[in-house]
Amino acid sequence: MKIFNKAIKLSTACAIMSIFTLVAYHKPFFRLVIDNIEGGFNGVMITGGLAVIMLALNYFFYYLVMRPGKIAGKCILAFLFVADAISLYFINTYEVLITDKMMGNVFNTQFSEASGFFSISFLIYLIFLGIVPSVWLFLQKIEYGSWKRFFVNIGISLGTVVVIAFAHMQNWPWIDRNSTELGSVLMPWSYTVNTVRFYNGEKKRNQKEIPLPDATITNDSKDVCILIIGESARRQNFSLYGYEKETNPLMAKDSVTALLADAAATYTTAGVKALLSYQPGGKLYEILPNYLDRTGVDVTWRTSNWGEPPVHIEKYYKAGKLREMYPETDGRYDGILLAGLKEVIEGSDKDKVLIILHTGTSHGPTYNKKYPAEFEIFTPVCNTVEMAKVDPAELMNAYDNTILYTDYLVHTAIETLRSIPERRGCVMFVSDHGESLGENNLYMHGVPMSMAPKEQIEIPFIVWTSDNSAIKQSDKVGQYHVFHSVLDFLGISSPVFNEDLNIFE
Secondary structure, eight states, X not given: OGGGTSOEEHHHHHHHHXXXXXXXXXXXXHHHHHHHSOSSHHHHHHHHHHHHHHHHHHHHHHHHHHHHHTHHHHHHHHHHHHHHHHHHHHHHHHOOOOOHHHHHHHHTOOHHHHGGGOOHHHHHHIIIIIIHHHHHHHHSOEEOOOHHHHHHHHHHHHHHHHHHHHHTGGGHHHHHHTXXXXXXXXXXXXXXXXXXXXXXXXXXXXXXXXXXOOOEEOOOOOEEEEEEEESSOOGGGOGGXXXXXXXXXXXXXXXXXXXXXXXXXXXXXXXXXXXXXXXOSSSOBOOHHXXXXXXXXXXXXXXXXXXXXXXXXXXXXXXXHHHHHOTTSOTTSGGGGGTTHHHHHHTOOSSEEEEEEEOOTTOSSOGGGSSOGGGOOSOSOOOSSOGGGSOHHHHHHHHHHHHHHHHHHXXXXXXXXXXXXXXXXXXXXXXXXXXXXXGGGOEXXXXXXXXXXXXXXXXXXXXXXXXXXXXXOOSOEETTHHHHHHHHHHTEEOTTOOGGGOOBO
16 A cells, blocks of 8 residues: 555654554543542643653653564554553443453453453444554554664653653642552553553462361261352342342242341452452462361362362362253253252262352343343343443343342252251352442442442342251341351361351351
């Protein structure tokens, strides 16, 4: 193409890309700045200063990558343009913040789940803001210039950043207060820096878990506990807690106890870790299934989800394996986790049995695909991933149908234990976190706890026991109650047991 026949200087190319980056990808950034500053001259100075710093910093980075790398540098920047476009789509469509926790969600999401986010808008973002600038970059001839010019250009751009930064020293406290939110929508730094932060944290998380002191089984009664870990199930949409729609008709007849609970985090990996840990903290202590398996309990883990800490037990089954084991069961939904469960329990030769079912029923944005057709009771439903563009009532209907299906799953687990009267049974349902459905223009989950809305924090904690075990009266419980309550129900004595975190009398 003739338009690309004439070569341009590397400095010109970097300037074009820097301006494009500022204009194309940073509307959310400046919207956030404007929403958090007071008007007047100082507000204009903050906004203008940040714009100049971003231009100079991106120019510095692009020049630094392109001059030594050339073709490799073009490949790196093309990748970043595509990543910028995808990030902007999620920021604009779902109001997410790109933090290290959100990057953890990205890397822990399987393709089958990620594909649910694709839409026409996604393709528009990808093509026009990702692929088109990448094609321009590869087709455009560039004069790379001398190394002397290289050092002069990066020196000038870096010097500009330093000068502007120190000229705004009086505004540093404002930037520090808003750094988390600002950094989460700053391209390409939001996902690059937070990817590094996530993997640094992941290395610590995946260190060999710290063993807990040995526990002992204190009685020979035959007990079984089914712990169902919910996904994105928020408390306010459960009729057991007063929701106006009848989303829990089966559990309402099961004599369950519905406790008020708050999640320890707003994303899966941290929420599930809290559910399986004996106390809060960054260290990875031996989690519940590993601990009880070592103690002599028959432990089974079944999952259609991901993001749990390392589980070191023999009976660990993902949904794909369960579909092979039970081909007669519809494997598209979480009902596969319950397939053959009665036979598993009856076939155990141990007195104590723990079964953990990690579901994915209420994970968005494709709520309408998470339940069988017969559970589509609340209609019409949202059938697009662009949740901000649909009727809020349709979005809520689709989500409520996932809670209705959850009601069926928990009820089925209860009925399974009722059919095994020779064992004393317990079913616990606790969600990993809640979910936003458009309140304050937020969708799904993952907002940092310091600014998370109640919809992402308030979760259901539902308990059923075959012998109507007395449950303590408490204003509110939390996810760390699970560990100690399971120990108590199964008759496990441990030096780490905390009676204050036990729900049973």
